[in-house]
Amino acid sequence: MNNPYFKIYQTSDWVFPYHRYGNTGTVHSIFETSLNICVSNQLLHISSSQYLSSYGIAVSKENFNTLKASIRIGDIVVLKAHKIVIYTRRNTFVLDGENSEIVCLCSHEVSVNQLERKELLLMVNHVLKRQTIGIENSDRFETVQKILCTPPIQKQQFEDVLNFLIGRGIGLTPSGDDILLGYHFGIYILTGVNQLTGNMHTHFLNTTIISRCYLEAMVNHRVASPVFELNCAIKVKEKEKIQKALDSVSQIGHTSGVDFLFGFAMAITFVINKFGGIHDET
DSSP: OOOOEEEOOEEEGGGOSTTTTOSEEEEEEEOSSEEEEEETTEEEEEEETTOOOTTEEEEOHHHHHHHHHHOOTTOEEEEOSSEEEEEOSSOEEEEEOTTOEEEOOBOOOOOOOHHHHHHHHHHHHHHHHTOOOSSOOOHHHHHHHHHHHSSOOOHHHHHHHHHHHTTOSSSSSOHHHHHHHHHHHHHHHHHOOOSSOSSHHHHHTTSOHHHHHHHHHHHTTBOOHHHHHHHHHHHHTOHHHHHHHHHHHHTSTTTHHHHHHHHHHHHHHHHHHHTTTOSSOO
């Protein structure tokens, strides 16, 4: 019996070649539409072709469902430069990336004026009105929001924000981490400033490995494909594309996408407040 041989359609450059973090690993976690492989404390995300993680690969929906039906957490994985081999009880699955499209999902700066920022914020808030974030309101959370929306932010203030947000919330991607991801993304594309600098890795140890991998990818400006599409839509300033991208991001995970947009909205607010005295700078 031949081993199932699946084509990898797309690969994030952050995890290519596939053995860049090590040659052996295990299946770490399995979800409805994705799974994670752990290699030397770094994750590699596998999904169907509708979604590409900042640290992932994408196969066809049919192949993903076949794979998911057979694997278990702890199954052994061997990684080569262009192939990933997963050993399950039923089969040995070979994922072939020889002709995979290598994708750089890099966030990039956009040029928008104050009016366009305000219009973007209205669009984001319109999406958020229909949703609920994963962190309950509290006096401390309100203080964190005020800090993140009000320039300038002092170093100690941002440390306090990190201590509050990172790892806060339930599940494998805590809401506080997703809020921070959205905030960092917004600050970077609107100002070019990398908010998550310095000794971030110490903070990242205070959350789950899945969130840590997303945060570390974000520090290096890698984002998931729906966020990348949002970035591109904002750059070309087409409202229909922006709206479609916002809706797509909001559907990520249980509350992950909504939490991300909540952080993004605070970043836009911060930039609006920073340039509050400028009528139409470009």
